[in-house]
Amino acid sequence: MSSDTPSMGASKRASATSGLRNSQTARPVSPHTPQARSGNPSFASSTSPSSSFRSEDDAIIFEIGARWLRAGFEGSSAPVCVVGFGPEDSRRVGDYRGWIQGSTGAGRLPQSVDMDEWTRVYELWRPDSREVDLGLVEDKIERAFRETYNQFLLTDAGTSRLVLVLPSLMPHPLLSSLLSTLFSRWRFPSVTLLSSATMSATAAGLRSALVVDIGWAETTATAIYEYREMTTKRTTRSMKHLMQEMGLLLTGLASDGSQDPDTANRISVGFAYCEEVVSRFAWCKPQAKKDTSSDELNRKLSIPSPANPEEEYMEVPFSHLAEPAEKVLFAPGVEEHELDDEEKSLPLLVYNSLLSLCPDARGTCMSRIVFVGGGSRIPGLRRRVLKEVSLLIDRHGWSPIRGKALERQRQRLEELRLSARKASSPPETPKSNGEAPSTNDEPADPSKEVPEIDFVEQKLRRQNKDIPVPIQGVLREVESLGPWAGASLTTSLKIRGMVEIEREKFLQHGLAGATRDIDHPVPDRRSGLRSGGDRSSWTLAGWA
């Protein structure tokens, strides 16, 4: 994924692989005359493309996920609307049952439903495109966009540029469906794709970050270094499972625990009701330890009874509501080696993605952890993840090597050293004993180590005294305004996306028209002469 990575501003770094092309381009710094552009006045001003050629409308930004769609105008801090996908949105026109009987899923289901079926109708797509009816997705997208424009955006659809914030990993059939729906339905002049992880980092004011997106189908941890996506790791422990787990919990409450085994994975409470419970009261214990004060454990909360949410209330111990999040996202009591690669717990996911970075990037990213996505709203979750990650770091350091052999070897070394020390200086033994494991087993933990400043470093520091030393090497969480706001920021600064798909070109060839060459040179918009060749091609960058 390192390709789809944006770079902004830093002229040195504006490489071809960056996901954003800047409207100002890299220039030599020292003396230079304005280059021979004066002969071509029409291109002289084209460096700020939107201002001079035509007064362009504000771009419209859509963030699309499997469950929600956010839409709004560039430059605003929050989307105008947030629209969900659900069975109510796939009804026929003129079908008002949702209004007559109350929306589906608010009450109890007539019969219990399999977990997967339960969530399916509420998803726009799933990551596995074999299970997706693309035609249906197109229909839903078309309707969602049309209604968003008509109800919330209140502008003519298709007149202004469209910016889509998408996860950096999109199945091509889906992406193609999405784009062809938009292009064939409306006359969008161009569609810009921005990667949601990078935009989350931007909206946190960061250039490097570890963006943990606790989304619907999966949780991704994307390490971003100088706006480049370095690695992405993902796990299926996500909001969908959390919702299902909460559904099971509520089903259990509704039936008073008298579950027969063949309905073990079936849910009988409504999805909307369950989602309400999750959004209101799902929480996560900030500590893994069990023995919270009994006062807290016993505290009851009255929620609408899962058996009959419309009328009755039911007392539920508050601590119960923390269980789904704990079980789904942290997998307590399960050894690491028992988990599949795709279902690591959240702390492991964060740790592993940090581990896979090179030390420099790791140090930078670990003190810039950004949580986004629906799961990041669960109170207590983020702190808990960070705590467990720091535990993992304490335990393993930054070494991927585990196992008994290593342990044995370490002990042998330790003994060797201890005996050596004992021989030489017995009085120091107790002290070194305590320190020994941490000093020689792994190449010191950067978060613990006191930074040792050598003379080169000192000199460098003295030289650029103005440039503040970035925080590095400690676990720190930074709040982000979310990918939508990031895209809004980026777009309003007139920074252009690397992936800008123009209408005519897409309609000719579709996605296949994109240049496969990821290192495709960024079309240089200044040089009017060469641009002929460059303009004919476009790239999908990271989405290719």
Next chain:
Amino acid sequence: MSRPFPYTYISCPCADTPVPDPARKRRSRESPQKSPQKPPTGRVDTDQDKKLSVKEEQQGEDEDEEQTFDPRSPRSNFSLYPPEQLLYCEECHQIKCPRCITEEIVSWYCPSCLFETPSSMVRGDGNRCGRNCFNCPVCTAPLAVSTIENATGNGPQQGPWVLSCGYCLWTTLDIGIKFDKPTNIRSQLQKMTDSTPPATHDRSRQASRNFGDLKHPLSSFASVDEQSSARERDGEQAAPKDDPAAPPMGTDARFAALKNFYRTQIAETSNSPNDHLSSEFGFSSPGALNRLMSLYTSSSRLSGLYGGSKKPKSKPPVMREALTASEGLQVALENNETDMIARLQSPECGWDGMASIDQRATQSPDARFVDDLLPLPVLLRTKRAKRCKSCKHILVKPESKPQSTRFRIRLIALSYIPLPTLRPLAPSSSSALPAMAPTSDLNSLPPLRPIHVLLTLKNHMFDPVRITLATPPVTPGHVATKVTVLSPQFEIGANSDVWDEALQGASAPLTSDSRSAALRGVPEAGKVWDKGRNWTTVVLEVVPGTLPGSSAEGGDGNPNTETNDEDILAVAASKQDEDVLEIPVFVHMDWDADAQLDQQNVGKGSKPDDKVTRELAYWMVLGVGRIQASL
């Protein structure tokens, strides 16, 4: 289903033309992907599967007409419309649904006060009413402006004002907001919400002013570096002081801070004067002059001459990240989440103290508790003109005044296609057939008992229309209902002036019902049931199939019997509307229309008497009723 039985839906023909994906053909050539449209429930039996794959092969060719429209497929929900909601394009001679039109906004107005908002103000007001129209954030009912003293009967001009909801009795007092004046509440509210955390607000204000000065394009570029570095140092010093104690900024303030930060960064890091964002500032300003001077002085050879104490910088300034809260950085607070958990637990919060998903959807993203909800200015609405997507012909043009409900142009489809209505044929007492089920209750049709329904098509055009109806002999889906149209081909008379009819034979339509019931008696194949001036009624014989898994499932050759238990379970679990009996009917109509001028010129298909034969074909879905689970 949605509407009371019986009902009719019309499928817009645009559903037959899939979204043209330019890459799809190519992709399928590269790797013939196998049925991505296969519903994963596994309820597709084999021949349907075959049909699907056939369909895929034929995609792009115009053989779609060969397929039966399936009202049950999830996609059909997006192409079926009640007949009255469809439009008709006179240029393309085609039905137009909301998917095959483009819309243009004529005017914006507030549905509450019916004031038109000029287009220039719409965006500034955030697409919401800028006056006193508010909706309750809790229950979405409109809020009224009232005084606190109003209850005691004092003068209406007195005292602080609040917004109160007449439905759920929520008032702005609940969130501690009072207004000084009863007018211009929106701006008052804006001021209040902006300054709720006063410290934060001031700080961000100040910061943004700082930034504003800095990023001012007139400020000299040569000195920007020093300035910024100085400011950075300031920021560094200031940051540790105010960071830990500072309450987190609001979303807006943070966004503004971030935006300013990026602006300055971009301005600082871009060195070439012409590349600067604000290139519209020419060389007329002192800043630009300064910039030019520094351009020359910084050149290595001249720097000594002009006493340039500054060494030419060896590397370009690198854009950095936000470092302080005033730049938009916000480090997560330690106790933020524990506080929230404590608040969740506290008895005064409870279920109703938390905002629901619906309530939160329209609020700021940070809102979590009911106390965080603010009154919502009413969302504006639009009047939109509609054009045909393919030929840009205007189909609907409303008058722009919000108060007026008139349309200048409105081409609704029902003026062109016959209006279908459906009703069950009540078994007349004289012809009591033993086989006939009592059709009184359409919500519980007994399976395997034939019923007759009357389909009336009413023509609104001033030309007589020839109609051909076609149905699949067995409805698609799991419930195999047999359908026969007893007289599939018929004519409908032209619509004429209503007065003509009234003058000619006023009694005819009135008596027709009784006549049909009494005289017609038994529906016959090949015969039109009834006919009027511009309408014709035909009979459909319907034998409802049995629901899968029901006790009545018999072995009378239904494909049902082949379904295995797993299928039945899946169906029963997933499809709530499986028992709804819907009949897809293919309607083909042709008529001789007056040729229009352009067609006369072309001479294409024009008959000697200036008539042109037009045809139109579409699928229609008749919702007959619900099938009982058992006999």
